[in-house]
């Protein structure tokens with residue numbers, strides 16, 4: 001097999017600490033399974049880089065990263081020692097965060113954020129049924145509210161008008177909804193294998209083993225709401241085995257808290273998905289355990305990017321107390337993704353997931369140092 005090459009971008013804040021834990025686990029797995037796996041570090045902390053070069057990342061960052069099979073990212077966004085978050089945002093040259101640059105530049109049009117309440121994870125909802133929370137939120141990652149079109153008229157006056165355009169294409173809508181149905185099928189097949197079959201009712205009373213819920217705000221945002229609705233209905237015809245559901249985003253927020261266990265796959269627009277996935281992360285144990293990935297399933301020349309949902313948490317950075325769990329779940333997902341080309345990587349990914357989950361089951365959300373958690377997981381991998 002050809003060697004799989006990973007670009008590791010630790011970023012800033014707690015990024016380098018949690019990434020160090022991921023590298024240790026990768027080393028252990030590589031030695032154990034003789035994986036054809038290599039990685040290269042790109043230490044590009046955004047504030048420090050900006051300090052020195054006047055931009056948040058090297059201008060040729062994307063060109064450098066494109067040569068890799070995947071990007072493993074820690075966290076970005078620490079505003080730096082002067083502790084002025086606005087400074088980072090105000091500079092013209094950093095108008096788009098490197099994160100958004102990557103998603104766009106590599107056309108990572110799927111953002112997958114699974115939210116499953118694993119044993120040991122912090123349970124914020126008191127209801128016992130919370131243990132059954134197991135959803136996959138799929139966020140449209142290429143357009144919508146994030147196209148960055150618009151501007152400010154009469155800026156600096158009290159007559160100022162700011163416009164921010166949203167763009168929804170049939171092409172991007174179709175592919176994300178279809179992707180959602182495909183994942184629903186896969187999840188149902190996986191559950192059937194483990195005798196964990198779930199049942200969802202269709203409107204006409206049939207029982208299905210999976211469901212896709214599409215999110216819009218079509219009662220107010222008519223145009224793309226109608227486009228999403230029509231495309232959802234059309235695509236669903238190809239998946240009669242998958243139940244369909246539609247929620248308005250505000251009602252979805254309510255139901256995520258009221259009965260999150262009723263959801264399976266959720267497909268949402270870029271911004272609505274961004275908001276819903278923070279909520280979903282809390283329902284499934286919090287930012288400390290929430291993985292995320294930005295995928296380009298269509299163009300194998302483009303690297304996909306794997307990052308935990310959490311940010312750079314500058315307040316606890318450098319103290320060695322950041323929880324690497326989310327980073328390690330993310331790393332497991334990366335290996336599973338790369339397993340499409342080299343099946344040994346998928347096996348390693350599954351092993352890493354199981355080790356992290358077992359550690360969580362045993363220790364729960366007990367306060368432990370980064371090092372301690374990493375050592376415990378590495379030990380499980382090597383024993």
Ligand code: IPM
Pocket residue numbers: 077097099100274
């Ligand atoms: C996320 C983050 C980013 C987003 C920010 C940092 C631009 O919140 O990955 O969810 O909005 O997509």
Ligand code: MN
Pocket residue numbers: 274275278
């Ligand atoms: Mn977010």
